[in-house]
Amino acid sequence: MSIDDVIPIAEGSRFGGANSVGLVETKFITFAEPPNEMKLECGQKLGPITLAYETYGALSPERDNAVLVLQALSGDAHVAGYHAPDDRKPGWWDLFIGPGKAIDTTKYFVVCSNIIGGCKGSTGPSSVNPATGRPYGLAFPMVTISDMVRTQAVLADRLGIPRWLSMTGGSMGGFQVLEWAVRYPERVVSAIPIATTARLSAQGIAFDEVGRQAIMADPNWRGGDYYDGQAPRAGLAIARMIGHITYLSDEQMHAKFGRRLQDRDRFGYDFKTEFEVESYLRYQGDSFVRRFDANSYLYITKSMDYFDLAAGRGSLVEVFERVRAEFLVLSISSDWLFPTYQSKEIVKALKANGIPTTFVELQSPYGHDAFFLPSEQMSATIAGFLENVLRRVRQGARAEGRKT
Amino acid sequence: MSIDDVIPIAEGSRFGGANSVGLVETKFITFAEPPNEMKLECGQKLGPITLAYETYGALSPERDNAVLVLQALSGDAHVAGYHAPDDRKPGWWDLFIGPGKAIDTTKYFVVCSNIIGGCKGSTGPSSVNPATGRPYGLAFPMVTISDMVRTQAVLADRLGIPRWLSMTGGSMGGFQVLEWAVRYPERVVSAIPIATTARLSAQGIAFDEVGRQAIMADPNWRGGDYYDGQAPRAGLAIARMIGHITYLSDEQMHAKFGRRLQDRDRFGYDFKTEFEVESYLRYQGDSFVRRFDANSYLYITKSMDYFDLAAGRGSLVEVFERVRAEFLVLSISSDWLFPTYQSKEIVKALKANGIPTTFVELQSPYGHDAFFLPSEQMSATIAGFLENVLRRVRQGARAEGRKT
Numbered sequence: 001m002s003i004d005d006v007i008p009i010a011e012g013s014r015f016g017g018a019n020s021v022g023l024v025e026t027k028f029i030t031f032a033e034p035p036n037e038m039k040l041e042c043g044q045k046l047g048p049i050t051l052a053y054e055t056y057g058a059l060s061p062e063r064d065n066a067v068l069v070l071q072a073l074s075g076d077a078h079v080a081g082y083h084a085p086d087d088r089k090p091g092w093w094d095l096f097i098g099p100g101k102a103i104d105t106t107k108y109f110v111v112c113s114n115i116i117g118g119c120k121g122s123t124g125p126s127s128v129n130p131a132t133g134r135p136y137g138l139a140f141p142m143v144t145i146s147d148m149v150r151t152q153a154v155l156a157d158r159l160g161i162p163r164w165l166s167m168t169g170g171s172m173g174g175f176q177v178l179e180w181a182v183r184y185p186e187r188v189v190s191a192i193p194i195a196t197t198a199r200l201s202a203q204g205i206a207f208d209e210v211g212r213q214a215i216m217a218d219p220n221w222r223g224g225d226y227y228d229g230q231a232p233r234a235g236l237a238i239a240r241m242i243g244h245i246t247y248l249s250d251e252q253m254h255a256k257f258g259r260r261l262q263d264r265d266r267f268g269y270d271f272k273t274e275f276e277v278e279s280y281l282r283y284q285g286d287s288f289v290r291r292f293d294a295n296s297y298l299y300i301t302k303s304m305d306y307f308d309l310a311a312g313r314g315s316l317v318e319v320f321e322r323v324r325a326e327f328l329v330l331s332i333s334s335d336w337l338f339p340t341y342q343s344k345e346i347v348k349a350l351k352a353n354g355i356p357t358t359f360v361e362l363q364s365p366y367g368h369d370a371f372f373l374p375s376e377q378m379s380a381t382i383a384g385f386l387e388n389v390l391r392r393v394r395q396g397a398r399a400e401g402r403k404t
Numbered sequence: 405m406s407i408d409d410v411i412p413i414a415e416g417s418r419f420g421g422a423n424s425v426g427l428v429e430t431k432f433i434t435f436a437e438p439p440n441e442m443k444l445e446c447g448q449k450l451g452p453i454t455l456a457y458e459t460y461g462a463l464s465p466e467r468d469n470a471v472l473v474l475q476a477l478s479g480d481a482h483v484a485g486y487h488a489p490d491d492r493k494p495g496w497w498d499l500f501i502g503p504g505k506a507i508d509t510t511k512y513f514v515v516c517s518n519i520i521g522g523c524k525g526s527t528g529p530s531s532v533n534p535a536t537g538r539p540y541g542l543a544f545p546m547v548t549i550s551d552m553v554r555t556q557a558v559l560a561d562r563l564g565i566p567r568w569l570s571m572t573g574g575s576m577g578g579f580q581v582l583e584w585a586v587r588y589p590e591r592v593v594s595a596i597p598i599a600t601t602a603r604l605s606a607q608g609i610a611f612d613e614v615g616r617q618a619i620m621a622d623p624n625w626r627g628g629d630y631y632d633g634q635a636p637r638a639g640l641a642i643a644r645m646i647g648h649i650t651y652l653s654d655e656q657m658h659a660k661f662g663r664r665l666q667d668r669d670r671f672g673y674d675f676k677t678e679f680e681v682e683s684y685l686r687y688q689g690d691s692f693v694r695r696f697d698a699n700s701y702l703y704i705t706k707s708m709d710y711f712d713l714a715a716g717r718g719s720l721v722e723v724f725e726r727v728r729a730e731f732l733v734l735s736i737s738s739d740w741l742f743p744t745y746q747s748k749e750i751v752k753a754l755k756a757n758g759i760p761t762t763f764v765e766l767q768s769p770y771g772h773d774a775f776f777l778p779s780e781q782m783s784a785t786i787a788g789f790l791e792n793v794l795r796r797v798r799q800g801a802r803a804e805g806r807k808t
Contacts, residue, residue, distance in 0.1 A: 042673035201658060202657035202661040205679050206682070209685060213642050234621035238614060241614045241617065245614065248607075250606075267710060277610050281610055282617075285617075305679065
């Protein structure tokens, strides 16, 4: 489950396999160099800004086949393929990206963009603050989903992509998809938000806040200024454990762990790990702290809490008035973090504007994290949607060509 | 919401009101004095044991009208009435207990028993360990739901109650009800488990474990030996915040807080409290640490995790073979911590044994904590059930009398 476990590897997608994009590397752009910093939504300025990304496949001469993949909270730019031949696992959505897969890299030019505020190569709180020569820590300005998307628009410019044939992302990746479609309507031909919402719910904010409290209560956090010492690992592990409970369904937890004990056949009557589910959570917490920065966890969850697509723009129906993209909205039947009713709110507001919208609720017992798992239904749905969009775009271009 | 907020006070139940049990006091029994300690399920011995309880109303000469009320995780023996005339609020289930209420103290002798392992007057980890003269801390033995119930049986003996007309409790209180009905079938005439389960789910264990990790990660916890210094307040507050999210429904959180900001009209773009739901959680966490012991939180959640009524006894259907009580099982439609399907498992296993069972799913948007809130449906259902049981018991006794 989830991208922390061994990522399922599709048939033919081992290193060197016919369905793998093969050896890839993370690339970077840097922009907003002082004195031309980017003004953020919070009012503060940020610069220089580095943004990490990866690309697979080739941009067509017409530049009409680019697909943007957007990451969730703990993801990165490495979405498919391998960084080295002996990598134990491929990028985090390799199941769906590669030759012959849902997002077929023989047809599409796939770009995966990282986010600012994180710790995976893009500028974030662990980056060096040019004003001090030391890591930003809490001097890093608050970034919003909108700020992230604006940096991704710079990336699109640099890559010479006038508009995206499509873009997709699950969870917080879906926030970015929605923001893109509203902020740059002329640059988004189609959009595939997955297991997401147009505004984080009170329950979502609540889970995020408890995770942040756990980090900030860790004495090693020291107001975010911990980069020269011990990281607040205990606090971050607790935050991650809370997250993991919300990523799985009750049903799946029961099926996967039940009340089984870990490496023992009777209760120990102490406070050590006893149940398998405890062992799983501790493992997830421990492995996360080795690869993630606690301050980034604070900043990214906060960007999620602030996300409300309609805020300051009227109702959701009014917001979508400007949208030009057609939509494929996917939800997961057992997802209780971003339940189907939240996807339906998006669909309803899109349809109220006459926007072509397909809605599919994936039947899966695996909860929110199901979008990381193999799904023939999801693969086929995305593949078919993309093919139709590309065909219509090219038919439209030919018709346009005949007219002129 | 929940017993931490101002408890709703029913009409006529203010101090001195006609529907209040009035001034009450917590009482105590002490038993299992060394060398006659009680042997616990974990194999260790505990003694002396003090158990706190309260009683309201009068035991009938036939001793046939006693109703036992059992508490949830953070409750205590003070379930109804006032300890002092100027108390701001009555006991935690005053809505349902008193003259003219669901559990009518003019008809029934109501006993509320506290639990061992807690910190509300009964022996627990903050009690003095007679072996050292200092608080037990983690030297306190692990106690189970079964151990708690065995101490309550001693209380019943002391009070001269041969059998309970009925017993009720929500959440972990329901665990005790189920354990009573199975362990002492001849002493339980009827049982009303509310918003509960016959075994804690993997998801329930997971939430408990993260809360415990937060407590144990607090440097003030010091292996549980903190009674001469600062308590692990930050860790306990986080544990409580996690709990509170699970006690409310998504729907109710949205209705109660939505995305509203607390005492401000725009985002602060910092890590201070911004959203109302954050403020609520922090308040709940802060108020809890003033009234609850962190080690007791560890022990009680662990007793919940261990709870599996059928473990070591066969299937749930087999377990209920020995039961003599009739049942009223109540669940709450929006409860996702102890969802209705878990109550239905109990009902199914009871009915498979031909045990007279009434099942009611209360329609409420308030989530797990709904059983602390006013509900005409719950009041009327419990009142009617108890009246029927009492009538049948007395008819049976009269018939018995005519025969002899």
